[in-house]
Amino acid sequence: METDSAGPPGDGVLPARPEPQGALSIAGWQAPQNVKRSFQNIARIHPTVRVSRGDGPIVKLPLAEEKLGKLEVAKSSFTDPALTVRGVIHATNTDAVLVIHNGRILWEKYYNTMTAQSDHLLMSVSKTLVGTLAGALIDAGLLDASRQVCSYVPSLARSGYAGASVRDLLDMRSGIQFSEEYLDPNAEVRLLEEAIGWAPERGSIGPIGMYDFLLTLKAKGPHGGAFEYRSCETDVLGWVCEASGSAPLQQLLSEYVWSKLGAQQDLLMGVDQYGTGMFDGGFNTTLRDLARFGHVYVNGGRALTGKQVVSPAWIEDSFRQSDELFQAFAQSPGENLMPGGRYRNQIWFPNPTTNAAVALGIHGQMIYMDPAVKLVAVKLSSWPLPQDASKLFPTLRAFEAVARHLGSSA
Numbered sequence: 001m002e003t004d005s006a007g008p009p010g011d012g013v014l015p016a017r018p019e020p021q022g023a024l025s026i027a028g029w030q031a032p033q034n035v036k037r038s039f040q041n042i043a044r045i046h047p048t049v050r051v052s053r054g055d056g057p058i059v060k061l062p063l064a065e066e067k068l069g070k071l072e073v074a075k076s077s078f079t080d081p082a083l084t085v086r087g088v089i090h091a092t093n094t095d096a097v098l099v100i101h102n103g104r105i106l107w108e109k110y111y112n113t114m115t116a117q118s119d120h121l122l123m124s125v126s127k128t129l130v131g132t133l134a135g136a137l138i139d140a141g142l143l144d145a146s147r148q149v150c151s152y153v154p155s156l157a158r159s160g161y162a163g164a165s166v167r168d169l170l171d172m173r174s175g176i177q178f179s180e181e182y183l184d185p186n187a188e189v190r191l192l193e194e195a196i197g198w199a200p201e202r203g204s205i206g207p208i209g210m211y212d213f214l215l216t217l218k219a220k221g222p223h224g225g226a227f228e229y230r231s232c233e234t235d236v237l238g239w240v241c242e243a244s245g246s247a248p249l250q251q252l253l254s255e256y257v258w259s260k261l262g263a264q265q266d267l268l269m270g271v272d273q274y275g276t277g278m279f280d281g282g283f284n285t286t287l288r289d290l291a292r293f294g295h296v297y298v299n300g301g302r303a304l305t306g307k308q309v310v311s312p313a314w315i316e317d318s319f320r321q322s323d324e325l326f327q328a329f330a331q332s333p334g335e336n337l338m339p340g341g342r343y344r345n346q347i348w349f350p351n352p353t354t355n356a357a358v359a360l361g362i363h364g365q366m367i368y369m370d371p372a373v374k375l376v377a378v379k380l381s382s383w384p385l386p387q388d389a390s391k392l393f394p395t396l397r398a399f400e401a402v403a404r405h406l407g408s409s410a
Contacts, residue, residue, distance in 0.1 A: 012275075014048050016044060024045050039120055040112075040119065040121075042284050049277070050268060050269075051268070052254040053261075053264070053265060058262055061100060061103065062104045064106060065107065068106060068405070069107070071401045073394060073401050091394070092394065093364060096108075096120065096378075098290075099402055100375075101373070101406055108287070117286060121365075122281070122283045122380075124360060124365070125290070125367060126361070128347055128359035129257065131237070131346025133241055133252055134237055134241055136310050137244055138314065139313075139314060142245055143245075144166065145170060147165065150162060153243050160220075161217070164176075169234075170237065172230055172343055175223045175224075176219055178232045182386035192213055194207070195212070195272075196272035196273065210235060210277075227332045229336070234279050234280040234346060253267070253269075256309070257293075260307040261304070262303065262304055264289055265285065267289070290367060292304055297347075300312045300371075314345075315371075319344075319357065320344070329341050364379065364380075365379070370403045372403070373403050377399040
């Protein structure tokens with residue numbers, strides 16, 4: 001299914017629920033003083049669609065509580081303060097945190113009006129959901145990572161994506177010009193928001209919708225080179241998934257992923273003015289459902305329900321270390337601050353020693369997945385700034401400390 005032309009919102013699109021005067025708005029929802037509230041109320045700001053959880057039973061997460069908060073977190077330098085896991089959580093604008101081990105809850109905390117039923121914006125953790133769908137479609141024989149994207153969406157031949165492969169999208173190694181400088185209002189990542197109606201129209205792009213915006217992107221170099229983090233790669237990947245699966249992404253994601261998890265709630269996906277998904281950063285869900293999803297990556301592709309979401313081969317490919325991936329990451333023009341890291345299948349692998357998979361979103365969203373100890377740690381946050389190394393890396397080290405503790409007590 002190729003969906004080139006823009007049109008009216010499709011069936012199932014829920015318009016943004018109006019807020020009282022002076023409340024959250026498209027103009028101010030990402031302001032530092034507003035993110036704590038807006039990230040728990042995206043449906044009041046933007047139109048959304050639901051990704052059905054299906055009709056199966058909810059998988060319960062048994063409680064096996066441990067006192068993890070006092071675990072010491074390794075310093076990265078002599079100037080780092082001495083911290084505990086609890087200290088890191090308290091110092092990093094946390095809205096909710098959950099640690100599960102072998103599918104059992106060890107530690108769960110909520111802050112800032114969050115509850116176990118609250119939907120929270122995932123930002124770019126959304127990318128890992130789309131990457132997982134791509135893996136499921138590859139497993140089903142509907143998508144081929146080696147094929148060019150234009151073979152699925154012919155109109156992309158008019159863009160800089162001509163000649164790019166699905167694999168280039170999965171690993172963010174296309175040659176597309178796309179700036180991810182969140183504090184630059186003229187960066188493509190911000191122009192995309194204007195195009196889909198998630199930011200006020202300033203006249204530079206206008207409300208043209210997701211698909212038409214992607215067709216404006218140009219190549220700055222050959223495809224298949226260095227890794228460069230670009231949100232547009234996931235948006236094109238979502239479009240390709242829709243074409244290869246012959247259905248809207250919300251339907252495909254429900255069928256192949258979300259309905260298999262035993263989730264407690266539908267997944268919520270923000271959309272543009274035409275009902276197209278904001279695939280790179282628009283998903284919203286609960287803390288526990290995000291942990292149920294993360295369990296797939298520490299359990300050989302199998303959900304807590306016992307259903308296979310992606311194949312063991314996809315999980316193995318995702319966690320595979322190779323000189324090519326290390327080199328592509330090392331050659332990245334961006335400052336990733338993760339020496340020895342790599343990026344594969346819409347997932348970060350920041351530490352080759354632990355080889356844990358990490359789904360990351362700006363303003364502090366994270367799933368930490370370590371199959372060696374069957375650990376999934378989820379953190380939802382409202383950092384004032386989109387990127388903050390002083391909050392990100394202590395959080396990673398905190399979850400590494402939990403993994404070491406579980407490994408030593410096994």
